[in-house]
Amino acid sequence: MRLSDWQVQVQAYLLNPDTQPNPELRASLLGSAVLSAEQGLAIYHNAYRARLLEALRGDYPAVHGWLGDEEFDALALAYLNAHPSQHFSLRWLGAKLAAFIDGYLIPAQAAPLSELARLEWAFTLAFDAPEGQPLSLAQMAELPAEDWPALQVRLLPSAQWLACRHNSLAIWRASKERGDFPGSQLLAEVETCVVWRDQLITRYRCLAADEATALRGMTEQGWTFAELCAQLSELGEQAPLQAVTWLRQWLSDGLLQEHAMD
Incomplete structure (x- = not known):
């Protein structure tokens, strides 16, 4: 043989x-x-x-x-x-x-x-995803005002989406912290969870439905910042403030990188 x-x-x-x-x-x-x-x-x-x-x-x-x-x-x-x-x-x-x-x-x-x-x-x-180049708040602060309407961003390569219909996060946290098993429960509303890596630390955050829609719109559908504000038109004059608040949160989380131009 x-x-x-x-x-x-x-x-x-x-x-x-x-x-x-x-x-x-x-x-x-x-x-x-x-x-x-x-x-x-x-x-x-x-x-x-x-x-x-x-x-x-x-x-x-x-x-x-x-x-x-x-x-x-x-x-x-x-x-x-x-x-x-x-x-x-x-x-x-x-x-x-x-x-x-x-x-x-x-x-x-x-x-x-x-x-x-x-x-x-x-x-x-x-944790194992390729490295990205996170945008920082300092970089965004240097962006000229006239460039904000056309601003486009995308998620880091490490970002993962998950729709949770059960209390999976509570079970995961109990396991990680060696706590008592909380029992499996069906949630009253679906939670949108985003998991990503910040340097060598894996993080997660649950998003409300409107924030999840906004983040998907900008990072998957290619909305510009102006289009995000237009999507929030029902908020009236508060639309730009809400858009900036979310953008600041995503930047603080280290979730975003600059949109690659074709």
Whole structure:
């Protein structure tokens, strides 16, 4: 057997939930007086899957805390059987867990748990995202008055949006602070949460519906500052003040960077 073929067989063995090797792989190995080839392979197989479980626990501590060791491991093993690791880095191992939960559990159980998983994955994506060039309040203060109407901005690459219909943030905070589990609850109104990285710290903030619409308008739909003010026309003379207040908040948060010109 060529080395490359043997490597493919070992990989297939590790990715298979069955600890029994195929006859060809078994015949290529020699045991010892104290450890048979089957036992050695089984130890390697178990250690590999234990490392994958450890990685998923690390990526989803709040989901793990909610379910406990036994239920989380059962979920994780079912996930690994459906989605074996396909990347050289464990960084992407849990990318499909939230979607898997939606199909693994009945909808009533899946909805709050998959939302929590999406929230935790948003923090992971934000932390690992490429660097951006945040606009500062000082830079904006230097902008000439005549340039303000045409001002356009966009979000940093690390920014992630999440619509929370359950108290996922409360559960996440309790897990992070090692507090008591608050219990899953359906919110009276959907919360729009933005997660982003500020230097080496991952942050989040919940936005009211009008602020979320304004931020999406400027960063996704390409509104200028003048168009943002026009969207707030029902506020009358207070429209520019509200627009400036939000813009100042977004700049203080470190959420924005200059709009790239085509």
